[in-house]
Amino acid sequence: MTAVEKRKKFQGLKAFLSNGKARVGLIIFIFFVLMAIFAPVVSPYNPSDTNFAQLAAPSWRHWLGTTGNGEDVLSQLIWGSRTSLTVGMLAGVLTTVVAVLIGMYPGYRGGWIDNVLDTITSIFMVIPSMPLIIVIASYIHSSGPYVIVFVIGFTGWAGGARTLRSQTLTYRNRDFIIAAKLSGASELGILLGEILPNMLSLIIHVLMGGIIGGIMSEAFLEFLGLGNSSVISWGTMMYWADAGGAMLMGAWWWLLPGGLAIAVVGMSMALMNYGIDQVTNPRLNTTPKEKVRKSSKSGGVEVVKP
């Protein structure tokens, strides 16, 4: 990697961090990751301990109250982040790898492989994935969290593959690719050395979409009772709260935390995406310099003014 490339990359990172939304998103995400890593340290109780008063409202002893079985909700939330984030990240990485393989390589190669894989991608994009996930999960009995990762990886790659393919197509005939070809670089070398670095921000975009998709899908399956309900995750928390009649007993502290945590992590991903959009699509910038559009609204073509 040349010095120029390095600086460019660093600039991208700087642009990303200069976006307030992206910074907030990153901080939230890091917070949850730390929570998952240090679960044994920060969790006040054992999440499976059922020795507490049942359905106790939030108090100093139990910040988020207790469940119908007498477990501490906060401890479950903290330990649940481990399963949910791990499944989400693994599923995200898996879908991204599949998306890169199925989207990028054929997009670069072209020809019949591209046609076939592109058609398959289109098909997977329109076949409703959630019902498909349900069907697959129901055939695989005893689906623990890691089986779920594969199910999600199998069903969730299409959108990412489509995005990556269309971007790869725009690179195929660029001068620097042709130059690399003429200098004798191998196909794989061009793909990994020339195209991939240019698409890094887009790949991260796909990865983050995959992670939140994975977390959501895990919660989806667990909530419907199609996962392993003895594992503690944000999805099973909602499952048990719903099955245990938290609603009828007005135990909002049991019903809401699991889903809220998912929503906040999802939001942190979306916020970071703002920052990535900023890097990849300068038109979306709303920094003063770029506000030409707004000023031109008052009439005239002020766009060209210095």
Place this chain on the structure above:
Amino acid sequence: MRYFIQRLGFFVLSLMAAISINFFLPRLMPGNPAEAMIARYQGRLSPMALHSLELQFGVSNQPLWQQFLSYLNNTFHGNFGLSITYYPVPVMNVIANSLPWTLGLAGTATVIATVVGVFLGVLAAWHRGGVIDSILPLVTTFTSSIPYQWMALLLLYVFGFTLGWFPTAHSYSTILMPAWNGPFIVNVLYHAILPAATLIITAIGGWLFGMRNNMINILGEDYVVFAEAKGVKDKRLMLTYAARNAMLPSLTGFGMALGFVVGGAVLVENIFSYPGVGYQLVAAVQNEDYPLMQGLFLIISFAVLLANFIVEMLYGRLDPRVRKGGANS
């Protein structure tokens, strides 16, 4: 015409893919789960029903291609076998009773979410940097990150149980007889408000966001700047010049968006005990009622694929470049 045939071909192809998934999945799974189910129902179902189950799930000595052909034949005749949960009701009848509810709920919710989301996206892009643009995307960023089940539980808890404003379950009051009259229709709408609101709130953000970004790109195009320079009125510029073109890319994502709404409908119907296909699908899975599950998966896929096909036809009408094959380059 070429466009039409191409899209029709894709529709048929994707439908075949859904059917093949349905056919091959149980046969690929280790230990054929359907076989276990059939063994369990030995003696509880009539021999004829068992035999048809065996044919459907490949517990037979016929070669695979023959099984596939007879499976195709059955599928095209709407013959999905008998439901085990509702034995001996044919799967087709269960589908016929539940599909209208889902079509009504998810269909209406999708249309409302699309229209409102696109409109708000146009507004946000137009007033870029303004109050609407800084608040709306943030709010919808949060709402679109919310899992469907959480939104549904929250609405149900607040407006159903705590405040008691809306019914907490089912698609109509059990004291009413289904009929095409005023009170019944009002009752059905009343029951649909919370489930539909869940789907709308969680889906709106995606439309808004996509539309806003497309719109901002279009607003930077030369033809818009030129129209502005020649003095086209703001409203006309916003709606006729920019929004119409910005809407096109949003439409192409419709198929996927619909898939998400269907996924949401599965959860929402279960939480509100709404008797649609999603509710039946989960019930079928829990009862290991594989014939019903397969039939439901196929009909859900069919509905989504058909809707996607219709949108593509519409897209072809709206964007001549696609129809004439000029936009692919």
